[in-house]
Amino acid sequence: xxxxxxxxxxxxxxxxxxxxxxxxxxxxxxxxxxxxxxxxxxxxxxxxxxxxxxxxxxxxxxxxxxxxxxxxxxxxxxxxxxxxxxxxxxxxxxxxxxxxxxxxxxxxxxxxxxxxxxxxxxxxxxxxxxxxxxxxxxxxxxxxxxxxxxxxxxxxxxxxxxxxxxxxxxxxxxxxxxxxxxxxxxxxxxxxxxxxxxxxxxxxxxxxxxxxxxxxxxxxxxxxxxxxxxxxxxxxxxxxxxxx
Amino acid sequence: xxxxxxxxxxxxxxxxxxxxxxxxxxxxxxxxxxxxxxxxxxxxxxxxxxxxxxxxxxxxxxxxxxxxxxxxxxxxxxxxxxxxxxxxxxxxxxxxxxxxxxxxxxxxxxxxxxxxxxxxxxxxxxxxxxxxxxxxxxxxxxxxxxxxxxxxxxxxxxxxxxxxxxxxxxxxxxxxxxxxxxxxxxxxxxxxxxxxxxxxxxxxxxxxxxxxxxxxxxxxxxxxxxxxxxxxxxxxxxxxxxxxxxxxxxxxxxxxxxxxxxxxxxxxxxxxxxxxxxxxxxxxxxxxxxxxxxxxxxxxxxxxxxxxxxxxxxxxxxxxxxxxxxxxxxxxxxxxxxxxxxxxxxxxxxxxxxxxxxxxxxxxxxxxxxxxxxxxxxxxxxxxxxxxxxxxxxxxxxxxxxxxxxxxxxxxxxxxxxxxxxxxxxxxxxxxxxxxxxxxxxxxxxxxxxxxxxxxxxxxxxxxxxxxxxxxxxxxxx
Ligand SMILES: Nc1ncnc2c1ncn2[C@@H]1O[C@H](COP(=O)(O)OP(=O)(O)OP(=O)(O)O)[C@@H](O)[C@H]1O
Ligand SMILES: [Mg+2]
Numbered sequence: 001x002x003x004x005x006x007x008x009x010x011x012x013x014x015x016x017x018x019x020x021x022x023x024x025x026x027x028x029x030x031x032x033x034x035x036x037x038x039x040x041x042x043x044x045x046x047x048x049x050x051x052x053x054x055x056x057x058x059x060x061x062x063x064x065x066x067x068x069x070x071x072x073x074x075x076x077x078x079x080x081x082x083x084x085x086x087x088x089x090x091x092x093x094x095x096x097x098x099x100x101x102x103x104x105x106x107x108x109x110x111x112x113x114x115x116x117x118x119x120x121x122x123x124x125x126x127x128x129x130x131x132x133x134x135x136x137x138x139x140x141x142x143x144x145x146x147x148x149x150x151x152x153x154x155x156x157x158x159x160x161x162x163x164x165x166x167x168x169x170x171x172x173x174x175x176x177x178x179x180x181x182x183x184x185x186x187x188x189x190x191x192x193x194x195x196x197x198x199x200x201x202x203x204x205x206x207x208x209x210x211x212x213x214x215x216x217x218x219x220x221x222x223x224x225x226x227x228x229x230x231x232x233x234x235x236x237x238x239x240x241x242x243x244x
Numbered sequence: 245x246x247x248x249x250x251x252x253x254x255x256x257x258x259x260x261x262x263x264x265x266x267x268x269x270x271x272x273x274x275x276x277x278x279x280x281x282x283x284x285x286x287x288x289x290x291x292x293x294x295x296x297x298x299x300x301x302x303x304x305x306x307x308x309x310x311x312x313x314x315x316x317x318x319x320x321x322x323x324x325x326x327x328x329x330x331x332x333x334x335x336x337x338x339x340x341x342x343x344x345x346x347x348x349x350x351x352x353x354x355x356x357x358x359x360x361x362x363x364x365x366x367x368x369x370x371x372x373x374x375x376x377x378x379x380x381x382x383x384x385x386x387x388x389x390x391x392x393x394x395x396x397x398x399x400x401x402x403x404x405x406x407x408x409x410x411x412x413x414x415x416x417x418x419x420x421x422x423x424x425x426x427x428x429x430x431x432x433x434x435x436x437x438x439x440x441x442x443x444x445x446x447x448x449x450x451x452x453x454x455x456x457x458x459x460x461x462x463x464x465x466x467x468x469x470x471x472x473x474x475x476x477x478x479x480x481x482x483x484x485x486x487x488x489x490x491x492x493x494x495x496x497x498x499x500x501x502x503x504x505x506x507x508x509x510x511x512x513x514x515x516x517x518x519x520x521x522x523x524x525x526x527x528x529x530x531x532x533x534x535x536x537x538x539x540x541x542x543x544x545x546x547x548x549x550x551x552x553x554x555x556x557x558x559x560x561x562x563x564x565x566x567x568x569x570x571x572x573x574x575x576x577x578x579x580x581x582x583x584x585x586x587x588x589x590x591x592x593x594x595x596x597x598x599x600x601x602x603x604x605x606x607x608x609x610x611x612x613x614x615x616x617x618x619x620x621x622x623x624x625x626x627x628x629x630x631x632x633x634x635x636x637x638x639x640x641x642x643x644x645x646x647x648x649x650x651x652x653x654x655x656x657x658x659x660x661x662x663x664x665x666x667x668x669x670x671x672x673x674x675x676x677x678x679x680x681x682x683x684x685x686x687x688x689x690x691x692x693x694x695x696x697x698x699x700x701x702x703x704x705x706x707x708x709x710x711x712x713x714x715x716x717x718x719x720x721x722x
Binding site: 086108 | 675680684689692693695
């Protein structure tokens, strides 16, 4: 589904990704771990189309040249990024934003858009599945949300949009145990034969709840090691400094 | 050629011209033209004298020049001061007699006038260049004693009210454009709400400029008698032309004891093309007098059109405990300019005012908020709250905030908050990642920014205004 070949990226003449290779097949869950500033958020930004990088290499997503597509086109094709730092948009009702987003994607795919009532039903179901308080959905998007509420809101959006590839950028950072369960449940519910995940995390803890198929170590702009769940445990014990 | 015209209409869908035979006053500004206007409207002698007096005053006045947007000199002798469809010059017995071309024009503008198709719960006065061509739902309003008619009709049918209140809020010699208007005004709406009546429906006026080289000099007067309430809305559009056309209106509101007037504007005059050619000069004087105790006047404006918008809808808070409000959204794109705000004049005790202004600037546009809060010595316990927020899209546009405060009462309280922000690239990225295209993302963010003001609009118009906010900013991010 996603094939990354020799991806290099720099910004303001600073090379951040230095020849990254990664293959994700439909239905797989990949975790990426790596020290601060190793390029994890940069990778997720490049996959979702953020502008401002100089890029070389190849990224294919379901036989599309992903690098040629605009940000929203990638979203329409089923790429979702749960932001490390979700943005606040004052004056925009969270429910409204979710509906606008879902219908924009449906429209682009030529599917029937949901009316207000259909949408409300969907939101009610998804938020109760994830034990997310409906109250926050009537507030302005992420404005004044606690760190955990913002992250839960990202997961709610993910489960409503039902993306083919979800990239979670440190969604688990700063979450309490209950919230961590909610996030994991969001992933595990979607995890099926088709939905794939790229999960960026610093903590093996999350991976206890979401058993990844692969764990990669990203260091200095490259994947330096790939393994299974055991690798995460090893990292947790040794730290990056003593690793390789 | 036609393709080019159609291409242009995509940007401003109200930019078409109606081909219709007109009656015009001779070009230019002089006594004869004023007599022509008064005569064709079959006005009583006192009205003509009132106009001529204003014209005398005008000779001693100069255009103000302190505003931020400068404009090339207006040749007042090169303007038609009266232009009206020939078919509308005789009073119609019923709307069915209205020229089909005019009916079609208003249908195209989304303001159907025919009985069967009318907007529900909204009475409309339709003004085409210099005349009112139709007023809907008159019977229903008459039942309640509400007078809603064109200014021309009010001068003939309700002279006592017009004589008493016309020019009572905006003195004839207030400033150049107000005085010019007093001399040559052609039409506008007149509203009178009797004591203790809540007007049963929204009243609205739709202003349309059609003829070229013609100025529109609107005059509107709204009187809310003791304990009454009215909500009034005006909308405006004009054809696309390379010339600048002048719209210089005077609007006066009077609220007596315990009365409330809510006045909303959705201004969408032709803004000029992408290079700043053409567009309306919207130089308007709007003032409300809270004459009675506990009265309230609330202005809400959504200003998206015009090459230059220059106006300060104001409140004179004369009655004790009276309240003035000003909610404003001013959007300027391409080469549009706006210098707008309000004056809150606190005269009575315990008077309160609230100012919420949202300025949005894109392209090469320039947007100024200018406001005055003036608290008189006797305005014990007066309160003002002002919030001015500016949003910039791109880095070639400008935003300015110029608040003037005069406080001559030590027991009063004035609060002022101002912010300027740029549209945040990361917010855009976030929205796009969720599937919205750039324009929808901008529209969403800007609508969020304007929320407090949009909420003030009557429901029927809020949705339209939201769309307009998005449309006005199309193409603002490359
Ligand atoms: N816009 C930018 N301009 C300059 N440098 C940048 C920019 N964006 C990222 N960088 C740099 O690129 C490097 C990688 O950043 P990135 O955010 O991808 O790291 P990360 O692996 O996500 O780190 P963390 O674990 O702290 O979130 C950092 O050194 C960062 O300072
Ligand atoms: Mg990061």
